[in-house]
Amino acid sequence: MIFDSLDVSYGHMWGSHQGTTHPEPLSRTVAERRHAAGMEYSVLLSVRERPMALVERWPRGKWRVYLFDDRSWRMQMIDLTPHHTGMLLVRWNTRWRFSDEREYASGKWEVQETTTVSADGQVEVKSEFAAGPRGASTEPSHARASGPSSDPVRRFATPVEDFLRPAPGFGDWQVFVPFLAQQGHEPATTVVLNDVSVGEGAGPLRATGIEQLFSTGTHDTPDGPAAVEPVDAGLLRITSGQLTVSDPGWVGDDPRTVAVPTGEHPVTLSLLRTTRGANVAAARVTFLDLPPREWEMALRPDEDLGLLSEGQFYGVGVDTGTVAFMDATRTVVEEQLDEGLFIPLDSHFSVELPGTEPEPNLIAFRAGQGDGSYPVWIGRTDGGQVGCVVVDFQLCPADAEE
Known part of the structure; x- marks a missing residue:
């Protein structure tokens, strides 16, 4: 899929939510205030209401990116952590493969591949396969104490610069556009970001009828x-x-x-x-x-x-x-x-x-x-x-x- 523009909207953290829209939307103004205060929020990048990437801003300068394929399935998760260079390190990159829509809906992957990168460029790639009845979780391997059977782990060294990305300020969502190619979405030479976030609304809860x-x-x-x-x-x-x-x-x-x-x-x-x-x-x-x-x-x-x-x-x-x-x-x-x-x-x-x-x-x-x-x-x-x-x-x- 080739795209030359992305719609940008904001919301609270999705967590394990598997939908394709913000369950709790935020206005751009509130999201920007939360960014300045170091608080959590999420950014949805989409094309004509089809999700492409969900970007979550976590505390202590961490970011998480979920990538969607052409079916709007969440197929990949990338965790970025602060690096001593002042940039972000692509610390974990997890991909899933599902046998069919039913297995996807239940979160039971068939194959999970996780790439882990250390601060000095040491890379580990682990492919895991669901053992016995398919019941593996979409939690990444680095977040689980144990899991299904796995193939031998591949390890190698590479320049850490290959895994560094700029740390975005609020609104610098172009930083995450190159990730979309990992799910087959091809960006044009110039990608325009369109703000489609909700309005300010009525603001915080008011005392009524007390x-x-x-x-x-x-x-x-x-x-x-x-x-x-x-x-x-x-x-x-x-x-x-x-x-x-x-x-x-x-x-x-x-x-x-x-x-x-x-x-x-x-x-x-x-x-x-x-x-x-x-x-x-x-x-x-x-x-x-x-x-x-x-x-x-x-x-x-x-x-x-x-x-x-x-x-x-x-x-x-x-x-x-x-x-x-x-x-x-x-x-x-x-x-x-x-x-x-x-x-x-x-x-x-x-x-x-x-x-x-x-x-x-x-x-x-x-x-x-x-x-x-x-x-x-x-x-x-x-x-x-x-x-x-x-x-x-x-x-x-x-x-x-x-």
Whole structure:
């Protein structure tokens, strides 16, 4: 296939995704910001909606290139790592052969050939064949601890310059065009790059309908109509002026904190009751009895809203199905978690771990429908003060809340 232009679009990392389009597209602007911040993203090079190469930008200056053939099958993977010359070294080059479309769809290759190059130009080529029933993985050999049977390995030395490529700045995708010839795609003398990425969209997730989550009423949910029931969860004692919102089982893992007034402040849960039962839809700690004028996402110092695409957010990570409000100085004894929190939460929506006054306590509650990441919102008053902090477990679709 001869081509003289390539369409360029951006997205989040595909990982093991086997499709031919971005599952999570990004605008060029957001992708460029992620590049400048050293973050991951992907670049799709295509011709008339046919994928030619997927380029993934990895942390620490690494790149990965997937190449597609004329059938839009992903047939090759090339890993490039930083070299002491300032260029990129084609460190691994893995090719696959599949017996038919069914085997390709299931990721079961018939032959895998991997070329490994050292920093001084020592080359190793290994061809592997599926042993017994074809069930080999498309994971490259350097990423697996063991695999199928293999032919004798060929080793030889060659000038390392043959495997060096310039390290691209953002938009320098011509660097990867020569790789396309390895799948039979022939570039013209001049190849034009056309930006076909998505627009900016509406930007990061916005706080919508938060107040309604704490007002008695009904909402439409994926499980049908649901009744909202605000429930008192007790008083949270803040002594340091810093509120922490965290999974209580992972408090030390860079918790999310907000500067708030000291004192005792009421915690309210929003229960969402459907025919299938009740879940905690949101939790709020109130510091001022004034309606919020605006909502802002609670961010850590190293988080930048400009790096988020449409509908994305930075949030509290949950790995134990539980979130807690607590003072930043409050410590959690791991041995107390099962008896003090997790077992009681099997039969209660919230639990308090008291502290001996005037020490701070901790109020934990179930995290919606389980583990994941959830946005934390700061409600500010007309004077810019923190009126409340809310964790939204996103049980109500945003369009149903507006």
